[in-house]
Amino acid sequence: MPTTDRLLLGAEVNGEPNTQSLKLANRHGLVAGATGTGKTVTLQRLAEQFSDAGVAVFAADIKGDLCGLGALGAPQGKIAERIASMPWLNHQPQAYPVTLWDIQGISGHPLRTTLTEMGPLLLGNLLELTDS
Secondary structure (H helix, E strand, O other), X not given: OOOXXXXXEEEOXXXXXXXXXXXXXXOOOOOOOOOOOOHHHHHHHHHHHHHHOOOOOOOOOOXXXXXXXXXXXXXXXXXXHHHHOOHHHOOOOOOOOOOOEEOOOOOOEEOOXXXXXXXXXXXXXXXXXXXX
16 A cells, blocks of 8 residues: 555656545546647556556446556566656556456356347447448
């Protein structure tokens, strides 16, 4: 558990950490940007910090980008260099508790839904349908 009551959001140009009070982090937020600008990493870091603070995190992760939080990482190459360039980050790789929902109930927590709530894209994916 961290000893701080602040979320680390990034750093200013001069290297000073940019933080947000954990007490004030109970509002809606939007993370938007072009491809490759760090949206997924930002969401991962927020989920990690909330989890460290004892806050349960629910993330609707359609593409599966965030499910890697459940495994201990071992940064290498350019990623390790980037982390080393940000000493204020104090990054220590660790695994976080993750429960994945599974519509089929095979490899995760079963999700109960009806066919009408699924929609054509999800239903077509479950049935492994092709465009034809």
